[in-house]
Amino acid sequence: MTKKHLGSIYLxxxxxxxGGMYVVSKVVLTVIQPIELVWLRYVVALITLIMVGIVTRQSWRIRRQDFPHILAIGVIGYDISIWTQFVGTKLSSAQMGAMxxxxxxxxxxxxxxxxxKEKITFRKGLSTCIAMIGVLCIVGVGDIGDANQLGGMVLGIAALSWALMSVLIKRIPSSYSQLVVTTYAILIATVLITPFAFSQLDQAQIYALSQPAIWSGVLYLGIVATAAAFFLWNKGLQMVDAGSGGLYFFFQPIAGTILxxxxxxxxxxxxxxIGAILILSGVFLVVKES
Known part of the structure; x- marks a missing residue:
């Protein structure tokens, strides 16, 4: 298996x-507010990554000149993008969010x-277009026009910031462990989001965490959907072209809808x-090219 193929599996x-987060979040968000849930999943993820890093004896040293890129990943990707996704969907609709x-x-x-300076090849452009048409088939184009325009603008910021973050990951030297990079980025995001989360945390939400379905959901979101998934995404992007790697983002609506x-x-x-077939066809074009 080549490095690019392994990266494709990670992504x-x-x-x-x-995509599976949709099912778990639908349950947890009935009692935990979005900003508090993001903070909880980051705290759980941070503890998990630090423990794994200690057990595997990772080197935590980061050169000063590389720290701004890690700071950008934490702020742009894990704070701005995730927060604007929640706010934008609240102001508009889940359908527009997916779109x-x-x-x-x-x-x-x-x-x-x-x-x-990556080249935009014909195959890369075609595969992206095919996959995006597949997403349109999945989420539909029904009442998009009725959604709040402000929400659409905020969601645009979410898409823009996650894309920028995903490309900035390629600026991180490959000599660093992606586990360490992910840990530092989540640490930065957690520190910045903490004041907002604590200002809205109430006793009812704290009590809700004693329910098995809720705390197990939070653990899943923190350990699997954050610690593991963020690490896999960062690791995968180090192995493939940033432009091609983005196509695997389309597996999210497929998995979410099926679950x-x-x-x-x-x-x-x-x-x-039909949409799923188009998305998989777009991904296949990129895999075949590599």
Whole structure:
């Protein structure tokens, strides 16, 4: 297995895990507010990554000139992008959220060209277009026009910031352990988000954490969907072109829809399966190119 193929597996796994977050978050968010949930998952992820780092005897030393890039990953990706996703969806609709954030791979292609001088090949451009059409089939285009325009603008910031963060990861020297890089970035994000989370935390939410379904959901979101998925995404992007790597982001709506169908009883129509085939076809074009 080549380095690029292994990176593809890492990226697809991370995006699939994020798709599964929809099912778990739907339960947890009934009692925990979004900003507090983000903080809790980051704290759990941080503890997990530090423990793994200590057990595996990672070197935690980062050169001063590389710290700004890690700071940018934490602030732009793990704070701004995640927060604007929640706010934008609240101001508009989940459908618009899926629509606009699905532009992330295309934005990654552009940022990779501007910042990393990666070539935009015909196959890369075609695969991105095919996959984005697949996303349109999955989320639909029904009442998008009725959604709040401000929410759409905020969601645009979410897509833009995650794409920029994903490309900046390529600026981190490959000599660093991605576990260490991910830990520092989540630490930065946690410190910045802590004041906002504590200002809204109340006794009812603290009590809710004693419920097995809630605390187990928080543990899943922190350990699997944050610590593991962020690490896999960062590791995968180090192994493939940034522009091509963005395509694996499209595994998120596929996994989310299938799991919602299986566990929440949500309906899945023929357009979903058409969209899934188009997304997988787009990814196949990139894998074949590599």
């Amino acid at each position: 697809a796994t991370a995006a699939t895990i994020w 606009i954030t699905s532009a992330t791979p295309a934005l990654m292609v552009i940022f990779a060209r501007l910042l990393l 919602a169908w299986l566990f929440l009883g949500e309906r899945v129509g023929i357009t979903f399966w």
